[in-house]
Amino acid sequence: MNVTELARKLKTPTNELLEILPELGFDIGAKAIKIDDSLIDKIITAHNNYKKKEKMRAEDEEIQEIKIEDQDKKEISPDKILEIGNEIIVRDMAEKMKFPINKVMAELMKNGIMVSLNSSIDFETATIIAEDLGFEVKKISSEKKEKEIEEEKMEKLKNLLSQNKNLKTKPPVVVVMGHVDHGKTKLLDTIRKTNVIDTEAGNITQHIGAYQVECSGKLITFLDTPGHEAFKAMRSRGTKIADVGIIVIAADEGLKPQTIESIELLQKEKLPFLIAINKIDKDEADIEKIKKELSELNLTPEDWGGKTICVEISAKQNINIDGLLEMVNLMADLENLQADAGRQAIGTIIESHVDKNQGPVASVLIQTGTLKLQDEFSAGHTFGKVKAMINYAGQNIKEAPPSTPVRILGFKDAPAVGDIFSAEISAQELKTIKKNKSKRPINKQQKTNSQKSDEEEKIKSLNIILKTDVIGSQGAIEESLAKIIREDLKIKIIKKGLGSITDKDVLDAEATKALLIGFHVQIDPNAEMLSKEKSIEIKNYQIIYKLLEDVEEKINKMSSEKIIRKQTGELKVLAIFKTLKNKSILGGKVIKGQIEKGNIAKIIRAKECIARGKINNLQSGKENVQEVVTGQECGIEFEGETIIEPGDVLEAYKEIKKQ
Secondary structure, three states: OEHHHHHHHHOOOHHHHHHHOOOOOOOOOOOOOEOOHHHHHHHHHHHHHHHHHHHHHHHHHHHHHHHHHHHHHHOOOHHHEEEEOOEEEHHHHHHHHOOOHHHHHHHHHHOOOOOOOOOEEEHHHHHHHHHHOOOEEEEOOHHHHHHHHHHHHHHHHHHHHOOOOOOEEOOOEEEEEEOOOOOHHHHHHHHHOOOHHHHOHHHOOOOOEEEEEEEOOEEEEEEEOOOOHHHHHHHHHHHHHOOEEEEEEEOOOOOOHHHHHHHHHHHHOOOOEEEEEEOOOOOOOOHHHHHHHHHOOOOOEHHHOOOEOEEEOEOOOOEOHHHHHHHHHHHHHHHOOEEOOOOEOEEEEEEEEEEOOOEEEEEEEEEEOEEEOOOEEEEOOEEEEEEEEEOOOOOEOOEEOOOOEEEEEEEOOOOOOOOEEEOOOOHHHHHHHHHOOOOOOEOOOOOOHHHOOHHHHHOEEEEEEEEEOEHHHHHHHHHHHHOOOEOOEEEEEEEEEEOOEOHHHHHHHHHHOOEEEEEOOOEOHHHHHHHHHHOOOEEEEOOHHHHHHHHHHHHHHHOOOEEEEEEEEEEEEEEEEEEEOOEEEEEEEEEEEEEEOOOEEEEEEOOEEEEEEEEEEEEEOOEEOOEEEOOOEEEEEEEEOOOOOOOOEEEEEEEEEEO
């Protein structure tokens, strides 16, 4: 066959074919005219393979270029990177970009978005506006956002408390922590000589409470915090506003996960604390075992030659409780705790709810200054005037000095737990707070049912309407429900609120086919009658465990298939090369097992799953592969939420579905 004829058949210029034939192992000469017919088929096969490799090499080079572009992008000036959460207030966005508010407003109007400077806009809208103004936008995970907000609050509180002038000794604020059922509330019950524990469902503390007692003529303020894992955030808040900590450990059980977590929280906040070894009256009590476990955490007891104070007690039998209080007073004296009682009050919201008769009510721990009746105040995004103050014993009081926990009536709206309470507020500041009251976020586009993605249509959902008595419990329940994950079904809290379950909630449950759940709330008689008429079940709970168990059982019944998950391996993320909509290109190293193309993957950060996604493609050594094994580095195309960061671990697994 002629060379030119073969070139036409291969759709390649003759000169190019003659140049590459030697590379393919066919050295027929640079000026050859004919080729032996016996070689034609071999040349065609080799040429096609060569073209395939060239195409793959070109694709690899293209990917490499994208990586280089991304690395250049990472060098963008830090002041041109805007980090926001699911929504942002227009004024705050302008401040973050250091742009005049009128310029941002003009850009919004240009895009057909008519809002005020105090309105919230969603992430997608903010991204469009910011990119038009020359910024790169990154989404902050909800966990990171909450952490930033918490840090801002603590920094603001620290600054406010540092402005004291006439300092005088104040009572210590003591946080009592430890594992569930180790006797924290019973200890406080014994100290107060009241029977508070009987008012807690299942004898488990489910709200943060504050109480005062007198010991040797000195007042001590106690914070009681829940021990169940679901209330982690509430325990953390307790450590941030306390002066001294008590870790309660049951002598018959030893250190548990929440015990260790509580110790870590106190150490993080650099809070002095002592160990109360409780239930020493029990036959199974093993005090030496507790001390050994403590020493393994570098908390060597004093009688073992260390510095950790351990007090052996029995809250039930009232053994050595006075000794514990004396030790708390001694630690407080060493800390030299002081506050300025002469200034306007500053404190922290430790609980919040809406009372059917009294309206928004909140418990506040006054940290400095003195709060008086009729004082005007602000707390987060709300404000008010003190109409009534009730102490822990249920008595109306006219003044609340430093370290006093007090229940306040007079809020415009229920504040958030952890918000800073301040009576140092001018008329202008009060006016600004009223103007800045949060409004519903403005979405540039809202999806209709017809616009829902195919993926959303395939996933079933369990709709929930949640009503709780206090904000703290609401947050704990939401956090726990978020951990119940199914690939083919998700939980949606479509409505939440504080206070009683009303007939409006029943109608909403009927319209949305939602599960109507109450936690520590009353059911209005009209709502109860309507629920029977509409055949809408109302589930009202006193204990969080039972609520979570029932929701999980409901989900299992809704699932049409049983999903068996088989883990295949783990990969540590080393770099993020590109972030697209619902897709990330990243590099990593397999640290356990093997990673396979098509695996479902969990994003693990700080030992917690923060999101799930799918591994669409794998590359190793610039080749597309089906799997990579332990020790190998690879590139991954990950489909899912774009929140992955270097240092995260992808936990990969197969899902086997069975009817």
